[in-house]
């Protein structure tokens with residue numbers, strides 16, 4: 001074998017031009033805790049004038065029910081403290097519970113808190129709060145992003161809140177099944193990608209668009225890896241399957257074009273660009289994405305990286321570099 005995960009990470013390295021998303025999150029991270037919460041409030045409500053997320057289903061909200069009930073019963077001061085603690089990522093029992101939530105349950109939890117804030121059941125941004133110049137800078141940076149990038153900033157800041165439980169073993173009571181996202185759009189089958197006829201790539205998209213993760217996983221080598229945007233590779237069938245169940249449900253992948261280069265050892269390097277929709281925003285927000293696949297000589301996926309493109313022009317950038 002002439003490739004490793006490290007070498008695979010560098011295929012089509014020209015795709016990885018600096019994204020404005022981590023830069024915006026770095027600005028956000030420099031804000032004080034009240035400014036971070038206020039930024040999220042303004043960014044979310046501003047975005048909500050054009051696009052709003054779909055309400056999370058009852059099954060998903062049920063996973064956050066315990067925390068939400070506790071918070072509803074608190075005084076406004078205590079509620080504000082809980083939100084500050086979450087944004088400060090300190091070690092508290094509530095922050096640990098939140099830390100064990102899946103990405104989509106964290107989003108559902110904040111969705112519901114936002115609704116409760118609007119209804120006056122949970123404390124809003126403190127009255128008299130004065131927006132600092134720092135918040136204005138991050139809001140302006142956010143306004144320059146396209147909608148797909150804006151929702152990625154919101155998602156990633158929400159995911160990073162609470163206590164980091166990655167080094168803690170979840171108790172068995174915390175291993176709740178991930179509720180499904182109901183698909184409202186018909187599933188795209190018979191995928192066609194201009195310039196690509198590699199079966200593993202076409203079958204990958206078909207399986208993912210049907211939430212058939214077993215079929216998608218079967219396309220990977222046993223030591224294969226999937227690298228989500230801005231993350232390290234997730235290696236092996238079991239880890240990839242867990243990740244897909246938690247984070248890839250209900251996605252609508254619309255790859256458009258690609259290139260495939262056969263290497264001397266028979267492996268193939270494939271780059272595909274296109275648009276992905278999340279069930280949270282459906283057809284209203286498209287994210288411009290590149291997939292970089294390394295297919296082994298037997299036609300199995302050894303590696304796939306998913307990159308958020310810096311601009312729509314990058315959709316047409318299939319150059320090697």
Ligand code: EQ3
Nearest residue numbers: 037040041044053110111114151152154155228248278280
């Ligand atoms: C209440 C309020 C407003 C104020 C308070 O002060 C603080 C907070 C946090 C508040 C609430 C904020 C809320 C409710 C934010 C909600 C944000 C949402 C719902 C964001 C959702 C974003 C979803 C995204 C960006 C999904 C992206 C998915 C991608 C790119 C999938 C890629 C994949 C592909 C294409 C594959 O092939 C393999 C799998 C993989 C998942 C990697």
